[in-house]
Amino acid sequence: MINQHYLDMLGHKSVIRELSEYATARGEEIGYENVFDYSLGNPSVPAPTAFTDTAIRLLQTEEPVKLHGYSPSLGLPGVKAKIAASLTRRFGIPYTPEHIFPTSGCAGAIAHALRAVTKPGDDVLVFAPFFPEYGPYINDTGAHMQIVPAKAPAFQVNFDALEDMLTPNVAAVLVNSPNNPSGIVYSEETLERLAAILTEKSKAFGHNIFLISDEPYREIAYDGKTVPYPAKFYPHTLTCYSFSKSLSVPGERIGYVAVNPLCEAADKLVPMMGQISRGIGHNCPSSLIQLAAAEAVDETADLSVYETNMNLLYDTFQELGFRVQRPGGTFYIMPKALEEDAGAFCRKALKYDLIFVPCEGFHAPGYFRVAYCIDTEKVKRSLPVIRTFVEKEYPNR
């Protein structure tokens, strides 16, 4: 008998995917260069040569039985050492290889982190707006996702709501800075206050509340700034990272969990993730990909295009009178729609071949997401189109 739960899930189509499919179909009709497809968060710059060249060199020179052999279930020691050293150098936290668990991207990292520090029935808090996949990520472990409402316009943490919702049943809090869909970066003040509250409540409840920090956009930061690193502010932090965006290799499914050495059970959590892997069929990312990513651990693709695109769009949205927060990173921006129903707003934009995503699914109703990981040339061509769309459809805005 097939599983009814997963069968039922087939009914729910993703709005992002529907819009992206529409964009592809429309592209076949009028030429894809004429569709301003801002729907998908897919990196648009090539991987750094350090990644590609390492992979080629390994394939050409390494003994294949060794190169393609089983990785230990907790990851390749040399890979873990390089990741730990890089994090220590950059953030001043004394990670050792034993604190690093290589995973298949952030999805794999979060799957392990959640299972390590929650049990079925626990609550996990997320902050709106958030990546809709957090729903299945959390709920399919048997824990329950609870949503802390967004706080416009800055979209930092809504502390009043957080304090109300932090009950003894909360095992973990999941944050995402820089944020998909808003592009917002949590400030040091935000992280300090969040840490203070988690510390206080952990003491009050007699168990540590874990912070799971989802950081795939960490290296896409604007204005020459560095994104404040949540694990520096709170010891019980599991950092979930993916090289998908920094190295522009999302299809290679490579990332890691970094367990803060000051965390409760810091020496147990990575071995526990090895046990978790057995049940969910994870069993390490590809050895070749682990090795190539580790060699490029301190590099990134040329990410400057995203800042260029952001500035062009932010200025245009500002100028047209949108309420919009300037992103601190990612390749997203999330303006407020010009009517209450962001879905209706995005449908009107389609008439101009502008593909925007309404943010209901991200729990930010009334807003829309613009994923500007596309060529700057296309962004520039889209600006007068956005202007025409807004002036024609919303003359009295």
Next chain:
Amino acid sequence: MINQHYLDMLGHKSVIRELSEYATARGEEIGYENVFDYSLGNPSVPAPTAFTDTAIRLLQTEEPVKLHGYSPSLGLPGVKAKIAASLTRRFGIPYTPEHIFPTSGCAGAIAHALRAVTKPGDDVLVFAPFFPEYGPYINDTGAHMQIVPAKAPAFQVNFDALEDMLTPNVAAVLVNSPNNPSGIVYSEETLERLAAILTEKSKAFGHNIFLISDEPYREIAYDGKTVPYPAKFYPHTLTCYSFSKSLSVPGERIGYVAVNPLCEAADKLVPMMGQISRGIGHNCPSSLIQLAAAEAVDETADLSVYETNMNLLYDTFQELGFRVQRPGGTFYIMPKALEEDAGAFCRKALKYDLIFVPCEGFHAPGYFRVAYCIDTEKVKRSLPVIRTFVEKEYPNR
């Protein structure tokens, strides 16, 4: 609060891993060439050049944004098409790309197959002897593993026990032919009878019992034979495959589930596996590795060494009076120990630097596993050592 279930799992050390660690430590003492390490099932022959050359060519010539881009959540269409065509050509079952779900090896394949056709509380039958990882694979889904006892000496299916144990609560049956640890291949007669019973019981219970077929050793078959393909005998079959052994790339974590087109909900199961992936953080194997494996789908590494090794060991065990079944494939053989306690037998073998694995964990007490995926030269050197061990320790056998 960390998860007690996974914490408790840390206490149980794998016998195979302990023996393998012992072998490595002993190797550092006396030289690894002097340790006859038959503990681990790790392929020992190089990957075919079709795999390596394809990976290099793709890295050198493909547009990196395309090559390393997100794979659709149900896998790369071209990869699925090549796998489907190969299976159709070889086994005469009309698979199309929609029936193929690429996974991170067999572990990933079984994780998806189990969740698609069982729900928590269901029973899943396995046949002793079996790979000990089936325990966490099954039990961590919330279903319950039930063990059909082995039937020595041939280790085909124990049909009497099976008929007793096939209750209405059984959602799926998991088979593994060629078998780890015995090397036994299920005959056509076995698969026919198994299919007849499953069909009859499915009808009686009013729901289809699924057959999950774990086939990582399918291409390592001896005497020029082909391993009978379970899906040909029973429509409701999910075939779980890994390229780990056929292409000698276990660290690259690449395999698939093939859904029999005649199966219940054949058009739904792969999309359901896409939904399952969201909850367990799987999200497709590496794009590069998918492409390289698909290019080599009809090739294998030079697997002949395993048959050579098997014949040397089988003849020696026979000659020394062991009760042992000749393997039809894999790189394992499972003789009966010369005393009731196979653990004691294997401990005595350690004195001769022979590393054998007692089969208690595989639910074949009294037997031991010999993983002969090592150089033939070493196998040859081990034969007189095995003889000495047996003659000295068991003179009156």
